[in-house]
Amino acid sequence: MKPVRVGICGLGTVGGGTFNVLTRNADDIARRAGRPIVIEQVAHRSIHPDCDITGINATSDVFEVATNPNVDVLVELIGGYDIARELVLTAIENGKHVVTANKALIAVHGNEIFKAAHEKGVIVAFEAAVAGGIPVIKSLREGLGANRIEWVAGIINGTGNYILTHMRDEGRAFEDVLAEAQALGYAESDPTFDVEGIDAAHKLTILASIAYGVPLQFEKAFTEGISRITAEDVEQADNLGYVIKHLGISKRTDQGLELRVHPTLIPKERLLANVHGVKMPSR
Amino acid sequence: MKPVRVGICGLGTVGGGTFNVLTRNADDIARRAGRPIVIEQVAHRSIHPDCDITGINATSDVFEVATNPNVDVLVELIGGYDIARELVLTAIENGKHVVTANKALIAVHGNEIFKAAHEKGVIVAFEAAVAGGIPVIKSLREGLGANRIEWVAGIINGTGNYILTHMRDEGRAFEDVLAEAQALGYAESDPTFDVEGIDAAHKLTILASIAYGVPLQFEKAFTEGISRITAEDVEQADNLGYVIKHLGISKRTDQGLELRVHPTLIPKERLLANVHGVKMPSR
Numbered sequence: 001m002k003p004v005r006v007g008i009c010g011l012g013t014v015g016g017g018t019f020n021v022l023t024r025n026a027d028d029i030a031r032r033a034g035r036p037i038v039i040e041q042v043a044h045r046s047i048h049p050d051c052d053i054t055g056i057n058a059t060s061d062v063f064e065v066a067t068n069p070n071v072d073v074l075v076e077l078i079g080g081y082d083i084a085r086e087l088v089l090t091a092i093e094n095g096k097h098v099v100t101a102n103k104a105l106i107a108v109h110g111n112e113i114f115k116a117a118h119e120k121g122v123i124v125a126f127e128a129a130v131a132g133g134i135p136v137i138k139s140l141r142e143g144l145g146a147n148r149i150e151w152v153a154g155i156i157n158g159t160g161n162y163i164l165t166h167m168r169d170e171g172r173a174f175e176d177v178l179a180e181a182q183a184l185g186y187a188e189s190d191p192t193f194d195v196e197g198i199d200a201a202h203k204l205t206i207l208a209s210i211a212y213g214v215p216l217q218f219e220k221a222f223t224e225g226i227s228r229i230t231a232e233d234v235e236q237a238d239n240l241g242y243v244i245k246h247l248g249i250s251k252r253t254d255q256g257l258e259l260r261v262h263p264t265l266i267p268k269e270r271l272l273a274n275v276h277g278v279k280m281p282s283r
Numbered sequence: 284m285k286p287v288r289v290g291i292c293g294l295g296t297v298g299g300g301t302f303n304v305l306t307r308n309a310d311d312i313a314r315r316a317g318r319p320i321v322i323e324q325v326a327h328r329s330i331h332p333d334c335d336i337t338g339i340n341a342t343s344d345v346f347e348v349a350t351n352p353n354v355d356v357l358v359e360l361i362g363g364y365d366i367a368r369e370l371v372l373t374a375i376e377n378g379k380h381v382v383t384a385n386k387a388l389i390a391v392h393g394n395e396i397f398k399a400a401h402e403k404g405v406i407v408a409f410e411a412a413v414a415g416g417i418p419v420i421k422s423l424r425e426g427l428g429a430n431r432i433e434w435v436a437g438i439i440n441g442t443g444n445y446i447l448t449h450m451r452d453e454g455r456a457f458e459d460v461l462a463e464a465q466a467l468g469y470a471e472s473d474p475t476f477d478v479e480g481i482d483a484a485h486k487l488t489i490l491a492s493i494a495y496g497v498p499l500q501f502e503k504a505f506t507e508g509i510s511r512i513t514a515e516d517v518e519q520a521d522n523l524g525y526v527i528k529h530l531g532i533s534k535r536t537d538q539g540l541e542l543r544v545h546p547t548l549i550p551k552e553r554l555l556a557n558v559h560g561v562k563m564p565s566r
Contacts, residue, residue: 025431032428032496127426135426142425143410143418145315148308213315274557 003036006099007065009043009087010077014101014128016048018075040071066090076100085109088124092116101128104193107202110209110216130203131156140210149211151251155275156203159187159194160226160246162278164263168234168243169276174227186278196225197246197261204248208259212252217259224262237265243273286319289382290348292326292370293360297384297411299331301358323354349373359383368392371407375399384411387476390485393492393499413486414439423493432494434534438558439486442470442477443509443529445561451517451526452559457510469561479508480529480544487531491542495535500542507545520548526556 006022008015022029022037030036042053043062059065065074066087074091076098078084084105088098089112098117100106106113106126117124127137131154140149155161159181166177178195181187193199201223209216226246237244242265251258266273289305291298305312305320313319325336326345342348348357349370357374359381361367367388371381372395381400383389389396389409400407410420414437423432438444442464449460461478464470476482488501509529520527525548534541549556 021429025429028431028496029429032424135422138426139418139422141315143421146304146308146312148311269557269559271554271557274552274554276552 001035005040007071009062011044015077016051103129103202158278208250221259284318288323290354292345294327298360299334386412386485441561491533504542
């Protein structure tokens with residue numbers, strides 16, 4: 001069957017991993033998806049060391065991919081706002097479907113992007129933008145399509161949860177664990193988005209938009225991070241039988257939708273209190 | 284747009300609830316699904332008290348629905364093996380899509396049913412057969428479609444987890460909590476499927492088939508229930524820092540796929556050890 005030809009923009013941790021999965025699992029994917037997925041072109045500044053693009057049509061100009069007539073689907077993994085926005089809109093203008101993991105782009109420019117995609121009749125898919133390892137967007141949009149969703153809440157920033165987990169388990173200070181997370185590559189050199197709750201607010205904005213079928217409204221989310229939480233706060237919470245978790249919470253209320261991102265006290269025995277570290281437990 | 288016309292067979296707890304949701308949320312569903320879903324006919328022996336079918340075309344013969352030319356989708360919620368199998372095959376033979384929550388039917392007769400549906404070009408959907416409140420089947424099949432799944436494990440029987448939770452929290456005996464669960468309607472008058480692990484084995488069989496893309500093979504699943512677990516077992520586990528949970532586990536191994544359902548010891552701090560009661564925590 002006619003293959004789907006993708007162009008991957010960005011070959012960092014996410015882009016390189018995507019390239020490797022599409023290459024390594026090509027047969028499984030073709031069988032399960034019903035048609036092969038081939039990598040037509042990649043655009044990159046640098047390449048993740050695990051990623052071998054020998055024999056692949058490569059360019060340093062992402063806009064070449066957005067205008068390449070042989071590309072059916074552009075995969076935007078360069079991150080950021082402005083160039084990513086222009087890249088995605090250019091791809092849409094050229095009739096390409098778009099796949100992106102860029103939560104900031106969707107949360108801030110999503111309404112404009114979705115409108116353009118709708119007018120062009122192309123799809124913008126962004127499952128990996130929220131909880132990359134969990135297909136929560138598909139589950140909300142399709143799996144729970146017949147449900148009236150009253151609230152959505154969860155731990156939606158792995159870096160923050162890594163920091164809170166180690167602060168609690170080891171009684172260490174925020175700055176100390178953050179430095180460790182940066183050294184391990186779990187936290188960016190500029191950790192603002194993660195530790196000030198902006199990343200979580202981006203994700204909550206996207207989840208709420210899908211759960212309630214409303215436009216994206218990032219600017220309306222109350223956003224508080226974990227950077228002011230001290231070892232004493234964590235210890236006091238523990239003495240009182242609670243765990244401090246940073247949650248994204250959205251609810252239907254009489255005044256309309258509520259979007260808030262902030263640290264919360266959760267009773268130790270509750271499920272959310274026992275989600276530890278940077279990702280879902282692997283076993 | 285042309286509505287989807289469904290016929291619901293069975294109006295018990297699940298069927299009555301389905302009827303009520305489709306009726307109550309009709310507008311939301313039409314908006315989110317892209318076309319209205321109308322109830323063309325219902326077939327039932329008895330009716331759940333919360334369910335008002337005034338004005339609906341009703342029959343006591345489920346096969347009337349399977350052959351009704353005005354029904355596009357037959358919803359099988361009568362349960363059991365033989366009549367349900369005949370009903371579903373008749374609906375397929377008549378070119379109808381089928382939706383069922385019947386895990387026993389799918390686990391035992393699924394291969395035959397899917398083959399018939401494939402030949403007829405109709406869909407058999409069974410999201411509610413496993414973890415009804417969680418779209419895990421769609422997530423495995425579509426959301427994780429590009430993943431090579433190595434293992435699947437979880438608590439997949441609510442009645443059993445209700446019993447284990449109360450045995451632990453209240454130090455009570457299995458028979459005692461089972462009687463309570465039956466009085467509350469969480470357990471069937473014949474609890475064999477739930478407490479002997481058969482229901483969980485049905486569900487695990489379905490999950491494994493989807494996760495690994497293999498035929499259903501219920502007869503190959505190792506199946507052990509919770510009926511022999513004593514209050515002493517639970518207390519001993521607690522003293523050692525563990526919680527007893529009944530899990531369905533399937534793994535890829537060098538010898539092939541492993542399917543097993545049995546009680547397990549899980550460290551108290553682990554996520555699975557903190558899933559309590561009969562359903563996912565509601566907040």
